[in-house]
Amino acid sequence: MDYTPHTEADVAQMLEVIGVDRVEDLFEPIPEDLRLNRKLELPEPLSESEVHGLLSSVAADNLAADSLVCFAGGGAYDHYIPACVRACAGRSEFMTSYTPYQPELSQGVLGALFDYQSMICELTGMEMAVSGLYDGAAALNEALRLAASVTKRGKVVVSEAINPNYRHLLDTLGASLDFEFVTAPATDGVTTFGDAAGAACVVVSQTNFFGCLEDVEAAAEVAHAAGALLVVQFDPLAMGLLESPGTLGADVVVGEGQCLGNDLNYGGPYLGIFATHLKHQRRIPGRISGATADVDGKPGFVLTLQTREQHIRRERATSNVCTDQTLMAVTAAVYMGWLGPQGLEELGRSCVGMTHYTADVLSQLPGCRVRFDKPFFREFVLELPAAAAGVVGHLAEEGFLVGPSLEAFEAMDNCALVAVTERRTVDEIDRLAQALRTVLA
Amino acid sequence: MSDYPEVYPPCLYDRSVTGRRASTIPALAPGLPAAEDVLPAGTLRSRPAHLPEVSELDLVRHFTNLSRKNWSIDVGAYPLGSCTMKYNPKIHEQAAAMPGFSRLHPWQPAEHAQGALRILWEMERALLEMTGMTRATFQPAAGAAGELTGLLIMRAYHQAQGNDKKVVLIPDSAHGTNPATVTLAGYKAKQIPSDSRGLVDLEAVRKSLDGSVAGLMLTNPNTLGFFESEIKEIAAALHSEGAVLYYDGANLNAILGQVRPGDMGFDIVHINLHKTFTTPHGGGGPGSGPVAVNERLEPFLPAPLPGYDPTTGKYFWDDNRPQSIGRVHGFYGNFAMVVRAYTYVVSLGAQGLHNLSERAVLNANYLRKRIQDEYPTAYPGLCMHEFVVTAKKFKTEHGIRAMDIAKRLIDLNFHPPTVYFPLVVPEAMMVEPTETESKQTLDDLADAFLQIAEEAVANPQLLHEAPVTTPVRRLDEARAVRKLKTRWTPPS
Numbered sequence: 001m002d003y004t005p006h007t008e009a010d011v012a013q014m015l016e017v018i019g020v021d022r023v024e025d026l027f028e029p030i031p032e033d034l035r036l037n038r039k040l041e042l043p044e045p046l047s048e049s050e051v052h053g054l055l056s057s058v059a060a061d062n063l064a065a066d067s068l069v070c071f072a073g074g075g076a077y078d079h080y081i082p083a084c085v086r087a088c089a090g091r092s093e094f095m096t097s098y099t100p101y102q103p104e105l106s107q108g109v110l111g112a113l114f115d116y117q118s119m120i121c122e123l124t125g126m127e128m129a130v131s132g133l134y135d136g137a138a139a140l141n142e143a144l145r146l147a148a149s150v151t152k153r154g155k156v157v158v159s160e161a162i163n164p165n166y167r168h169l170l171d172t173l174g175a176s177l178d179f180e181f182v183t184a185p186a187t188d189g190v191t192t193f194g195d196a197a198g199a200a201c202v203v204v205s206q207t208n209f210f211g212c213l214e215d216v217e218a219a220a221e222v223a224h225a226a227g228a229l230l231v232v233q234f235d236p237l238a239m240g241l242l243e244s245p246g247t248l249g250a251d252v253v254v255g256e257g258q259c260l261g262n263d264l265n266y267g268g269p270y271l272g273i274f275a276t277h278l279k280h281q282r283r284i285p286g287r288i289s290g291a292t293a294d295v296d297g298k299p300g301f302v303l304t305l306q307t308r309e310q311h312i313r314r315e316r317a318t319s320n321v322c323t324d325q326t327l328m329a330v331t332a333a334v335y336m337g338w339l340g341p342q343g344l345e346e347l348g349r350s351c352v353g354m355t356h357y358t359a360d361v362l363s364q365l366p367g368c369r370v371r372f373d374k375p376f377f378r379e380f381v382l383e384l385p386a387a388a389a390g391v392v393g394h395l396a397e398e399g400f401l402v403g404p405s406l407e408a409f410e411a412m413d414n415c416a417l418v419a420v421t422e423r424r425t426v427d428e429i430d431r432l433a434q435a436l437r438t439v440l441a
Numbered sequence: 442m443s444d445y446p447e448v449y450p451p452c453l454y455d456r457s458v459t460g461r462r463a464s465t466i467p468a469l470a471p472g473l474p475a476a477e478d479v480l481p482a483g484t485l486r487s488r489p490a491h492l493p494e495v496s497e498l499d500l501v502r503h504f505t506n507l508s509r510k511n512w513s514i515d516v517g518a519y520p521l522g523s524c525t526m527k528y529n530p531k532i533h534e535q536a537a538a539m540p541g542f543s544r545l546h547p548w549q550p551a552e553h554a555q556g557a558l559r560i561l562w563e564m565e566r567a568l569l570e571m572t573g574m575t576r577a578t579f580q581p582a583a584g585a586a587g588e589l590t591g592l593l594i595m596r597a598y599h600q601a602q603g604n605d606k607k608v609v610l611i612p613d614s615a616h617g618t619n620p621a622t623v624t625l626a627g628y629k630a631k632q633i634p635s636d637s638r639g640l641v642d643l644e645a646v647r648k649s650l651d652g653s654v655a656g657l658m659l660t661n662p663n664t665l666g667f668f669e670s671e672i673k674e675i676a677a678a679l680h681s682e683g684a685v686l687y688y689d690g691a692n693l694n695a696i697l698g699q700v701r702p703g704d705m706g707f708d709i710v711h712i713n714l715h716k717t718f719t720t721p722h723g724g725g726g727p728g729s730g731p732v733a734v735n736e737r738l739e740p741f742l743p744a745p746l747p748g749y750d751p752t753t754g755k756y757f758w759d760d761n762r763p764q765s766i767g768r769v770h771g772f773y774g775n776f777a778m779v780v781r782a783y784t785y786v787v788s789l790g791a792q793g794l795h796n797l798s799e800r801a802v803l804n805a806n807y808l809r810k811r812i813q814d815e816y817p818t819a820y821p822g823l824c825m826h827e828f829v830v831t832a833k834k835f836k837t838e839h840g841i842r843a844m845d846i847a848k849r850l851i852d853l854n855f856h857p858p859t860v861y862f863p864l865v866v867p868e869a870m871m872v873e874p875t876e877t878e879s880k881q882t883l884d885d886l887a888d889a890f891l892q893i894a895e896e897a898v899a900n901p902q903l904l905h906e907a908p909v910t911t912p913v914r915r916l917d918e919a920r921a922v923r924k925l926k927t928r929w930t931p932p933s
Binding site for chain 2: 001002003004005006010011013014015017018019020023024026027028029030031034035036039040041042043044045046048051052054055056058059060061062063064065066068070072073074075076078082084087088089090091092093094095096097098099100102103104105106107108109111112114115117118119121122123127128129131132134135136137138163165166168169171172173175176177178213239240241242243244256263264265266267268269270278281287288289290291292293294295296298299300301302304305306309310311312313314315316317319320321322323324325326327328330333334336337338339340341342343344345346347348349350352353354356357375377389392393396401403404422423425426
């Protein structure tokens with residue numbers, strides 16, 4: 001099945017109108033000696049039922065969060081996704097539409113993005129937000145470029161306690177722009193910022209990769225004293241409890257929006273949240289939905305501030321982003337609307353309570369302790385009496401997923417992250433403790 | 442128009458009533474710690490986050506009604522040039538939603554993810570066969586991310602050779618992401634003109650090769666819909682300079698199974714899974730922009746790459762790649778889009794992939810021919826999967842712009858083609874019908890184009906005023922910038 005509707009009669013009539021004898025004649029502009037002139041070495045077509053069977057069997061080769069009880073974190077979390085979120089964001093009018101360059105035909109996506117931007121401003125404490133960037137890592141990278149553009153500086157002070165994958169991405173994408181990275185150490189689970197002299201920005205994660213709460217206000221003071229911007233990588237679901245980064249002095253707030261109603265999906269598609277102050281509007285990356293009026297004065301939405309973007313500004317654009325993660329932003333809008341202020345707060349309370357209960361129970365096991373004596377929100381570092389990677393593997397055999405293990409960090413071979421969402425139950429936590437006791441025995 | 446009152450379209454906040462809610466959250470078991478007991482008082486919010494307060498039905502109606510104001514492939518034809526808006530098969534959604542994929546956590550060890558790694562491995566093999574390359578990465582989340590990845594690979598390659606090259610050539614018909622990416626990769630963009638046939642000017646390429654050129658970015662077929670027939674000569678010229686030839690896969694749909702970028706001499710290829718392999722565009726994304734390279738550039742691909750051990754039959758993540766440029770995504774890219782593209786490839790098989798490019802080119806040429814008397818192409822000749830017409834005569838003779846024609850098409854129940862791109866064609870309209878549209882749909886679309894040509898003479902006001910059938914009419918973009926409003930605020 002190739003989904004083409006052409007009958008033989010259609011093809012014959014179309015060729016006659018075009019004025020060629022055979023379909024192959026249409027490829028005449030391709031030099032003969034370049035042509036493949038053979039069939040691709042790929043399997044033969046399958047019927048839809050065979051395709052379904054094949055994909056089902058491949059999917060069954062994964063040991064996913066449905067067959068394990070998920071206590072894994074590190075930037076992706078197993079929160080419940082309400083049925084109405086899937087129903088609304090999954091509508092094919094959203095899913096099978098293109099970028100809203102023709103606004104008269106795109107009021108749906110533009111309206112949903114306006115809702116998204118409004119709610120993200122509220123969670124971040126910022127004045128404007130953009131449609132979804134690729135993921136949390138990409139959003140952070142864009143924040144660095146904005147800071148460099150504002151300050152005309154190329155040095156970046158980055159907390160050691162950000163997601164290590166994000167740091168790898170910053171190193172990759174910063175190299176061609178000659179960024180100089182200075183790592184602020186996080187020896188006891190939270191970051192110590194020295195001074196930020198000459199820096200474009202200071203980057204801190206709230207909560208950080210170890211699950212701990214950072215002193216964002218102190219980071220803001222260090223950054224602003226040096227004329228640098230404060231970039232906060234935030235956790236949107238902590239915002240029912242924690243003060244927003246904007247209130248604490250952030251200049252740019254970025255984050256991973258997977259937890260806002262998007263599936264785990266083995267790492268993507270996720271959602272890069274990006275929000276900042278209005279004064280940076282000419283330097284921000286990506287698409288923005290804005291309100292306006294039509295020729296009759298009727299209110300509507302358009303993509304606005306487009307002169308920053310690559311299709312207009314070309315080599316002087318603020319970013320090269322074109323296709324982004326709009327559908328994930330629409331999903332997040334529905335999810336945030338579902339939560340409401342009470343749901344957001346209750347969810348935060350559930351995460352905090354369950355995570356601390358888990359920490360209490362697990363730290364009573366022989367040789368186990370919570371590594372950092374700092375406040376945490378939805379995950380914490382568990383120190384084990386053995387190499388964490390092995391323990392994570394054995395726990396999976398017992399039906400529990402924890403992690404990631406933290407051998408990537410210095411002297412943390414015996415450590416793993418444990419994350420607890422509102423989906424987990426006291427019974428599951430108690431069973432995790434039993435399983436860990438068995439594994440460590 | 443600035444005199445209109447400050448009214449704004451209703452958003453979710455406008456439906457909010459204090460005390461209403463949609464969410465249900467599991468109650469915290471008795472005796473478990475309260476937030477106030479474990480978090481320092483200074484970190485807690487002083488007031489609740491102000492999200493809308495709505496019932497579940499309010500929420501569902503709000504977003505359902507929004508969706509009804511949106512065009513989509515499932516609603517009607519979407520002939521946007523260079524966007525390849527073909528049908529997105531429903532089985533793809535069912536496959537990607539299987540819990541084995543959708544509920545797989547990115548930090549799970551490779552032993553848990555053997556099915557996911559198999560998808561990545563086999564889809565990579567399929568793309569390599571279709572492009573004539575030797576290895577690929579799925580980390581880039583979209584085409585532009587693929588471009589940046591490709592140029593960083595190019596840069597790493599030159600640095601490893603000790604070359605200090607500063608310039609990347611791009612044709613004047615290139616998509617805006619090309620020059621924007623060149624800047625991000627630390628290069629200078631230099632524009633190459635099109636010749637009288639609408640092709641890259643080979644002599645101009647040769648003259649530009651002064652030792653400073655790191656590479657050339659090219660789509661083939663190009664954005665005018667023409668196959669760059671001198672591609673071998675272009676490749677030879679680049680390679681004799683030690684420069685690298687980059688293939689922008691925006692238009693790969695035209696040539697799938699017919700000719701391969703690798704056989705044309707390209708060294709780096711990015712592929713848009715959301716175009717050629719029909720993963721749904723989601724109103725602007727997500728996409729997926731895998732990058733494939735030939736053997737000499739393999740060492741520089743982003744890490745980690747999937748690996749396969751034939752003796753154990755196990756897949757693994759290969760992180761031991763010392764010359765890699767590093768990571769370009771937080772995890773492994775838009776994996777769920779790769780599942781959809783994989784589903785497409787196994788559905789179509791070799792024969793289906795060959796058919797689709799033939800039918801895409803057939804459809805484009807048929808539509809081009811049907812409207813050519815009123816809407817001539819900017820350059821003569823057979824097109825590939827898309828074509829660019831100029832509406833110049835309507836502008837000079839009747840004061841009708843390409844945008845007016847586009848808006849009138851909306852009233853005739855079609856999504857317009859891409860307008861004012863490529864920049865080298867005045868009053869450009871770039872039309873890509875794709876292979877999944879039927880002859881009947883193409884005839885209806887051609888009839889609509891021709892009707893508009895008549896209306897431009899007989900009743901131009903119809904075109905100036907269009908659209909009139911949509912939820913809103915032409916919107917004031919200048920006002921949107923002047924009176925910037927990008928979030929809801931309480932009514933004053």
